[in-house]
Amino acid sequence: MCEEHSKLFHAYQEAVALFSTTLNARQATLVTAPRDEYPRMTEYVEQARLASEDARAELNRHITAHGCRPHFGAATNSASS
Numbered sequence: 001m002c003e004e005h006s007k008l009f010h011a012y013q014e015a016v017a018l019f020s021t022t023l024n025a026r027q028a029t030l031v032t033a034p035r036d037e038y039p040r041m042t043e044y045v046e047q048a049r050l051a052s053e054d055a056r057a058e059l060n061r062h063i064t065a066h067g068c069r070p071h072f073g074a075a076t077n078s079a080s081s
């Protein structure tokens with residue numbers, strides 16, 4: 001895995017994590033927030049979903065262009081500096 005791949009992979013993971021966060025936040029508005037918060041949260045969720053899809057597309061584009069191997073399932077959990 002090259003440096004660029006690593007960077008894109010991390011960006012993708014972060015985008016997915018953000019998407020997951022917005023989903024949880026939207027779920028929380030069901031019990032804690034006024035009803036009209038929900039559509040607004042749905043918009044955030046949608047934006048985060050699109051961002052994660054973009055990040056994945058960019059990662060795939062790099063893999064195709066550069067020929068380096070996908071790295072799914074092999075991510076380390078250590079906080080990188």
Ligand SMILES: [Zn+2]
Pocket residue numbers: 001002003004005062063066067068
């Ligand atoms: Zn590469």
